[in-house]
Amino acid sequence: MIxxxxxxxxxxxxxxxxxxxxxxxxxxxxxxERSPDIGGQLIKQTHMFFGSKEQHASxxxxxxxxxxxxxxxxxxxxxxxxxTALGIYEDGMVTALYKEEEYMKFKPGAIIVATGxxxxxxxxxxxxxxxxxxxxxxQTLMNVYGIMPAKDVVMLGAGNIGLIVSYQLMQAGVxxxxxxxxxxxxxxxxxxxxxxxxxxxxxxxxxTVKRAIGxxxxxxxxxxxxxxxxxxxxxxxxxxxxxxxxxxxGLTPLCELLAMAGCKLSYIxxxxxxxxxxxxxYETSVPNIFVAGDTSGVEEASAAMVEGHIAGLCAAKRxxxxxxxxxxxxxxxxxxxxxxxxGPAGEHIRQGLASACLNKEA
Amino acid sequence: MFEKTGIAxxxxxxxxxxxxxxxxxxxxxxxxxxxxxxxxxxETACPFGAIEIGEDINNMxxxxxDKCSGCGICLxxxxxxxxxxxxxxxxxxxxELTLPYEFRPLPKKGDTVFALSRSGEFVCExxxxxxLNPKSFDRTPAVRIRVPKKHLxxxxxxxxxxxxx
Numbered sequence: 001m002i003x004x005x006x007x008x009x010x011x012x013x014x015x016x017x018x019x020x021x022x023x024x025x026x027x028x029x030x031x032x033e034r035s036p037d038i039g040g041q042l043i044k045q046t047h048m049f050f051g052s053k054e055q056h057a058s059x060x061x062x063x064x065x066x067x068x069x070x071x072x073x074x075x076x077x078x079x080x081x082x083x084t085a086l087g088i089y090e091d092g093m094v095t096a097l098y099k100e101e102e103y104m105k106f107k108p109g110a111i112i113v114a115t116g117x118x119x120x121x122x123x124x125x126x127x128x129x130x131x132x133x134x135x136x137x138x139q140t141l142m143n144v145y146g147i148m149p150a151k152d153v154v155m156l157g158a159g160n161i162g163l164i165v166s167y168q169l170m171q172a173g174v175x176x177x178x179x180x181x182x183x184x185x186x187x188x189x190x191x192x193x194x195x196x197x198x199x200x201x202x203x204x205x206x207x208t209v210k211r212a213i214g215x216x217x218x219x220x221x222x223x224x225x226x227x228x229x230x231x232x233x234x235x236x237x238x239x240x241x242x243x244x245x246x247x248x249x250g251l252t253p254l255c256e257l258l259a260m261a262g263c264k265l266s267y268i269x270x271x272x273x274x275x276x277x278x279x280x281x282y283e284t285s286v287p288n289i290f291v292a293g294d295t296s297g298v299e300e301a302s303a304a305m306v307e308g309h310i311a312g313l314c315a316a317k318r319x320x321x322x323x324x325x326x327x328x329x330x331x332x333x334x335x336x337x338x339x340x341x342x343g344p345a346g347e348h349i350r351q352g353l354a355s356a357c358l359n360k361e362a
Numbered sequence: 363m364f365e366k367t368g369i370a371x372x373x374x375x376x377x378x379x380x381x382x383x384x385x386x387x388x389x390x391x392x393x394x395x396x397x398x399x400x401x402x403x404x405e406t407a408c409p410f411g412a413i414e415i416g417e418d419i420n421n422m423x424x425x426x427x428d429k430c431s432g433c434g435i436c437l438x439x440x441x442x443x444x445x446x447x448x449x450x451x452x453x454x455x456x457x458e459l460t461l462p463y464e465f466r467p468l469p470k471k472g473d474t475v476f477a478l479s480r481s482g483e484f485v486c487e488x489x490x491x492x493x494l495n496p497k498s499f500d501r502t503p504a505v506r507i508r509v510p511k512k513h514l515x516x517x518x519x520x521x522x523x524x525x526x527x
Contacts, residue, residue, distance in 0.1 A: 194368045198519040339419050340419070343418070
């Protein structure tokens, strides 16, 4: 059994930032990461980030991962890669599996769960055909492993991920036939939409996939227009030859570990599904279990990093490591989050977070 | 329509351009940021204080064209690739546009390329005046092209001419 002060689960943007800030405050930190490398989704994000300079705006995600890697190395942070957290038990014990062969137990003073989110899928006929896959998977193949994932793609979903992955597919030389979205408006940032539009890719709002077509792999996609109540309009079907259909219909928080630990969860659609309730110090209903990033509400990575810093600061405080400028740090980080969320793009987040607020006394 | 297609209308585009009197004097930035999102690297990047976003990073950038030198630093820093540099001072006939272009291969000086509209349609042929990709641009190359002046407001992208047809 390994005893440690703070155990961070997940080495994505939220987990890494929480580890850095907690360690800066004086806590000794162990980070568990199921992948062979740190960075989470940052390592496949070849585009520049939005936000302001505190969140490394205008820097590419993949480079932010390197910046965080260098910072991690400067502090008392032990990284355990290829290590999947399996459970959080009533007595505060955490179990994990190293390289799918060695089980381990941890007894931490506090835990920050920063497990991120996973892609949602959509039900339609033949959605199990090879060639139908998540946009995130395609982005990983392309940007992490350098594999050209397709020749002709139909993208389903005009949120930021659908738009960005479409653009990156084109950078890799893949032909993007069109981008569909069931909603009547583009969900992602319109600057991203304009980037693909001027490459000649049509964005078809109020459209969805009717079925995937192919014998043993995808050869075409049948699309259909939707009315304002999302009903398919007969006669508007169109068959588009393609070898890949990318599904990018949103993300769902990964909060199974929190559920197992007994943290109060609530279904909050604006945050992506079931999410933990949390205090202003990012603590769940179970004392000493903190959360940060997409685990507690799907949002941009810039916000996940700031949340990580706050959770790290507050978890360290719980462990008795209180930096002299705690209040200044805490309020400055919250100001950053407010700035990121205060515009129209953050409206759903603001609504969602208002419902996820945990009142400790209640 | 913009919300459905991502293609800005000619009126929206015109509104973002500095007046012709300014463009006729030389290089100046066009900030095609049409919706409020939390983002301010253009303001941070500008060495002349010509781009103003202010306290709320969700504000849309305002260009103070009198302070803008057309240096193009903002063009390479904008995460939305929403900035280009325009200039009609060089000749009576042509406008020069500098566009971010993150594709390979990069065109070379002297090449002829297709100039494309905001919807990716062919507008005209264009001569490449330069294609710069120094380290400081951080992998967002800037391609300067020359197009007939009448297409100043229409061109926003390029495509290389496939020599094999």
